[in-house]
Every structure is written in C-alpha cells, then in structure tokens.
Amino acid sequence: MxxxxxxxxxxxxxxxxxxxxxxxxxxxxxxxxxxxxxxxxxxxxxxxxxxxxxxxxxxxxxxxxxxxxxxxxxxxxSPLLYDLRLRREEIIGRNIVSSMVMDRLGNRADEDGMYSFERMLILFTADKLLQTGEMNLEEGGQLVQTLREHFSKFDGRSCDLVFTRKMGISAFALITASSELYYESKVKLIARLSMTACLEELKMKLA
Structure with missing residues (x-):
C-alpha cells in the first residue's frame, strides 16, 4: 500500500x-x-x-x-497532544481505533486503564493496515510489538514502517524516512507507511 x-x-x-x-x-x-x-x-x-x-x-x-x-x-x-491519555471507551467512541483492534491488540493500557498518545499511535497504525485487508490479526500483533520495542528509539525523528512478506512469512521494520531499501527478489513489499503521516492523522482525529 x-x-x-x-x-x-x-x-x-x-x-x-x-x-x-x-x-x-x-x-x-x-x-x-x-x-x-x-x-x-x-x-x-x-x-x-x-x-x-x-x-x-x-x-x-x-x-x-x-x-x-x-x-x-x-x-x-498542531495541538500539544503528546501528554493526552484516554480510556479504551473514549478511543473507540472517537473512532480512533476499532473495537476489534482494541479487543485483540489493545491489552497494554497503563495500570490506571489509560492509553498514552504513543500507545494510541501504535494501535491506530495497526488498525490502519488491518482496514486495508493487507494484514491479518496475527501480523497486527507483530506490528504492535515492533513499534513498542523500537519506535521510541527514533526520538522524534521521521521514520517509516516497512511491512514485507516472503513465502508467507511476514516481517516489520522501522527505518529512517529518507532511507532507500532494497530486497532480495522473493521478498514482497506489502506496505511502507510514514509514521509522521500516521502521527499527523491521529493528531487531527484527537484535535
């Protein structure tokens, strides 16, 4: 995509x-x-x-x-939304993330049941790819895990999420936005998403 x-x-x-x-x-x-x-x-x-x-x-x-x-x-x-935290019901009610994705992938709220802006962004990105039909729920779990582990390492720098598949096996990676990426011939690029664009889209929904 x-x-x-x-x-x-x-x-x-x-x-x-x-x-x-x-x-x-x-x-x-x-x-x-x-x-x-x-x-x-x-x-x-x-x-x-x-x-x-x-x-x-x-x-x-x-x-x-x-x-x-x-x-x-x-x-x-560009409101200062990075400190915003919402409950599951608010996220679904404001059409930020679907109830299906919250049920299956959104079980990592904070102890008080609230979701941080970064966690909302991760689930929003997963929902975005699931809605296209190009990714299944198991792969959605892989995507969420990849973003949880590595997105913060970019520390505000622009990055892209890359989703590939080879012989039915999927993989996700985060790379700097300006990077060119080359694959072996049997690897299929399923999607490359700008995380900055996803972040801006989420901010518009929350504004």
Missing part, C-alpha cells in the same frame, strides 16, 4: 494557492517538513506530497485563515 502522491504543481492548481502561500505555511509549521518529498523525474528533481494528508491540511488552513492569524491556525492544527 504505497502512499498516493500529488506533485507541487498539481497541488497549487487544485487548491488554487500560490507558491508563496505554500512555503509561508511551511515556515509557520502548518505543513510538516516531512511532507515535502523530493523525487527524481524525467524533468529533474520535483516536489511531491502525500495527497490525502496535504489536501486535507490545506483545506483546513484555507477554512481558518480568514478568521485566525497563522500562529492561531498553527495552534489549532
């Missing part, structure tokens, strides 16, 4: 915004740096964006910018 991208030119045309607006919003941190993806094309280097996330984000910026300053918009779009 590769993330669908949109070119900078198509983005500016579709959203009817200028180059200057786009980069002013970037400087104000309304648009994450990680969403500006440089790729080689036949015309040279071009900038692309994760399509669903950037269209949603710019739509929200446009809707708010006439009534709020850019700093106020930034506060709305």
């Amino acid at each position: 590769d993330t669908e991208l949109i070119s900078k030119k198509d983005l500016l045309d579709q959203m009817n915004i200028s180059y200057g607006q786009l980069y002013r919003w970037k400087r104000k941190q309304l648009i994450p740096e990680e969403w500006f993806i440089r790729k080689s094309t036949f015309t040279g280097q071009e900038t692309f964006f994760p399509k669903a996330q950037i269209l949603s984000r710019i739509g929200k910026i446009i809707a708010m910018k006439d009534d709020l300053s850019l700093d106020e918009v930034a506060g709305k779009l």
